[in-house]
Amino acid sequence: MKGKLNLNFLFALALLATAAVLPLFLQRTSGGKYNMIVLTYAMIWAVAASSLNLVLGYTGQACLAHGAFVGIGAYSIAIMVERVGINYWLALPLTCLLTAFVGFLIGLPSFRTRGPYFAIVTLCFNVIVYATFENWTWLSGGYAGQPITLPAALSGRLARYYFVLAFLVITLLVVRQIVKSIVGASFLSILSNEGLSEAVGISAFRYKLLSFTVSCFFAGLAGALFATASGRVDSSITSYLHSFYVLIYVLIGGVATLAGPVLGAVGLYFLLDRIKGLGEFRYVGFGVLLILIIVFFPRGLVGGLNQLRDWARERRSARSPGEEVAG
Amino acid sequence: MSVILEVDGVTKRFGGLVAVNKVDFTVEEGSILGLIGPNGAGKSTLFNLIGGAYRPDEGRIRLDGKDITGWPPHRVAREGIGRTFQTTALFQELPVYLNLAIGYRMKTRSHILDVIFRTPRARREQKEITQRVMEVLAFTGLAEYFDRLAGSIPQEAQKRLAIGIALMGRPRLLLLDEPTGGVGPEETGRIIDLIRKVREAGITVCVIEHKMKMVMGLVDRLVVLNFGVKIAEGPPQEVCSDPAVIEAYLGECIA
Numbered sequence: 001m002k003g004k005l006n007l008n009f010l011f012a013l014a015l016l017a018t019a020a021v022l023p024l025f026l027q028r029t030s031g032g033k034y035n036m037i038v039l040t041y042a043m044i045w046a047v048a049a050s051s052l053n054l055v056l057g058y059t060g061q062a063c064l065a066h067g068a069f070v071g072i073g074a075y076s077i078a079i080m081v082e083r084v085g086i087n088y089w090l091a092l093p094l095t096c097l098l099t100a101f102v103g104f105l106i107g108l109p110s111f112r113t114r115g116p117y118f119a120i121v122t123l124c125f126n127v128i129v130y131a132t133f134e135n136w137t138w139l140s141g142g143y144a145g146q147p148i149t150l151p152a153a154l155s156g157r158l159a160r161y162y163f164v165l166a167f168l169v170i171t172l173l174v175v176r177q178i179v180k181s182i183v184g185a186s187f188l189s190i191l192s193n194e195g196l197s198e199a200v201g202i203s204a205f206r207y208k209l210l211s212f213t214v215s216c217f218f219a220g221l222a223g224a225l226f227a228t229a230s231g232r233v234d235s236s237i238t239s240y241l242h243s244f245y246v247l248i249y250v251l252i253g254g255v256a257t258l259a260g261p262v263l264g265a266v267g268l269y270f271l272l273d274r275i276k277g278l279g280e281f282r283y284v285g286f287g288v289l290l291i292l293i294i295v296f297f298p299r300g301l302v303g304g305l306n307q308l309r310d311w312a313r314e315r316r317s318a319r320s321p322g323e324e325v326a327g
Numbered sequence: 328m329s330v331i332l333e334v335d336g337v338t339k340r341f342g343g344l345v346a347v348n349k350v351d352f353t354v355e356e357g358s359i360l361g362l363i364g365p366n367g368a369g370k371s372t373l374f375n376l377i378g379g380a381y382r383p384d385e386g387r388i389r390l391d392g393k394d395i396t397g398w399p400p401h402r403v404a405r406e407g408i409g410r411t412f413q414t415t416a417l418f419q420e421l422p423v424y425l426n427l428a429i430g431y432r433m434k435t436r437s438h439i440l441d442v443i444f445r446t447p448r449a450r451r452e453q454k455e456i457t458q459r460v461m462e463v464l465a466f467t468g469l470a471e472y473f474d475r476l477a478g479s480i481p482q483e484a485q486k487r488l489a490i491g492i493a494l495m496g497r498p499r500l501l502l503l504d505e506p507t508g509g510v511g512p513e514e515t516g517r518i519i520d521l522i523r524k525v526r527e528a529g530i531t532v533c534v535i536e537h538k539m540k541m542v543m544g545l546v547d548r549l550v551v552l553n554f555g556v557k558i559a560e561g562p563p564q565e566v567c568s569d570p571a572v573i574e575a576y577l578g579e580c581i582a
Binding site: 193196 | 410425431444496
């Protein structure tokens with residue numbers, strides 16, 4: 001058990017070191033610079049995917065509105081900085097809080113019901129948000145979008161890369177703290193057996209709402225980072241298509257694992273960028289990939305690896321002497 | 328001895344079917360009450376009414392004199408009623424120790440910011456949880472399985488784990504719905520021993536059971552239900568010689 005933890009820790013450290021050193025090489029060539037930008041966006045979607053994982057993977061509630069929440073976050077920081085005149089560094093936390101609050105308001109009525117209704121409500125919400133930003137050009141800035149002026153410290157590409165990386169690490173640390181705690185265990189209990197959770201004093205409604213609100217906080221963060229990286233926001237960021245992409249990142253990477261959503265988001269975002277030439281056809285490949293993953297690795301790539309590890313461990317313990325075989 | 332649970336004229340209808348019909352009984356603190364009756368007699372429905380999964384159409388349910396009628400399950404649990412389910416309910420995909428830890432959540436107060444920033448409260452409660460998990464692992468005899476997935480341990484151990492989860496929150500009253508259902512005769516003994524230990528620890532127990540032999544030696548009082556109606560109540564020997572009970576059971580319990 002301890003060995004496994006250390007292995008995960010080393011793996012995370014190696015990834016982090018790679019992510020930290022990579023720009024030093026990428027910066028040297030123009031192709032590398034381009035890849036650095038792609039990587040920056042990939043990490044932003046990794047933040048969004050990690051946030052979705054909290055409510056989807058750990059609590060079992062399928063949110064189909066993360067595109068909307070990322071969009072709300074992106075517009076919120078841009079409008080706060082540009083039109084309201086709030087300092088960027090203040091607008092950043094305010095954006096996260098605002099997005100969390102919107103999520104809280106959406107969760108309040110929709111968690112009163114059980115089953116697939118939450119997925120339907122959130123998808124509808126996303127469609128409404130998208131339509132609103134498409135049509136209310138006074139809010140969204142229409143085709144030109146809403147620009148955002150960045151503080152001097154974030155004017156460079158390299159600075160923005162490290163900025164996003166830092167927030168990805170913070171997001172993962174926070175998610176890790178939550179899921180390893182009794183609060184995270186309560187989330188998992190709802191995913192696993194809602195009736196039993198209630199019977200041991202856990203209000204499923206409260207914990208779903210909590211998980212969703214925290215998830216939206218980080219979706220808002222992803223939105224703020226997106227606005228920061230692109231310097232301009234238009235209504236396409238609020239599209240429900242993003243909700244599905246983020247969902248697919250989580251499912252393919254592995255639900256209820258820390259690394260899954262990150263690897264899913266970074267890997268697939270890069271892959272999609274590489275096959276850009278295929279235009280819309282690349283999404284067909286997406287569909288095929290998704291089906292293959294769900295059939296062969298229902299818990300995603302990282303989940304699949306964990307299953308293999310558990311299977312090996314169970315076999316080892318089954319062979320060990322003194323083990324009682326009953327039932 | 329005082330009365331801990333009071334079921335007072337409780338009725339539950341499902342459409343035209345009266346599943347529980349004006350049932351009254353009380354449970355003495357520190358005792359074991361057996362709830363028996365043929366299939367469909369309304370025993371599990373009664374547990375669901377006490378536990379808050381269903382809301383009674385009529386009647387009141389009181390715990391230590393406090394009216395808890397119609398409370399949602401999570402509030403009933405926090406008030407001190409632990410329970411198990413007929414189809415053994417566990418957090419199947421989670422390890423045994425985490426199953427137990429979740430049962431202790433209601434006794435902890437750490438909220439999300441506590442756990443994110445690892446405040447002293449979060450750390451103190453984490454220790455408390457670990458300690459309580461160890462206690463209950465030992466009490467239920469599940470220490471050997473502590474890091475196995477709950478769904479992968481033997482059936483009889485799963486039954487004990489379900490009781491352990493309910494014990495984590497230190498309930499005053501424990502409702503056990505067929506704790507030995509689907510378990511072989513040899514292993515039934517281990518569960519009976521556990522139920523006795525629970526009572527010795529000062530926890531009142533209500534148990535639904537089919538196996539008459541098991542019930543006779545374990546409980547202090549019996550309540551017999553048939554078609555949602557209470558047909559007999561009293562000490563086990565007395566109840567067993569009751570003609571109405573003999574009829575409901577086709578003479579099975581004449582001992």
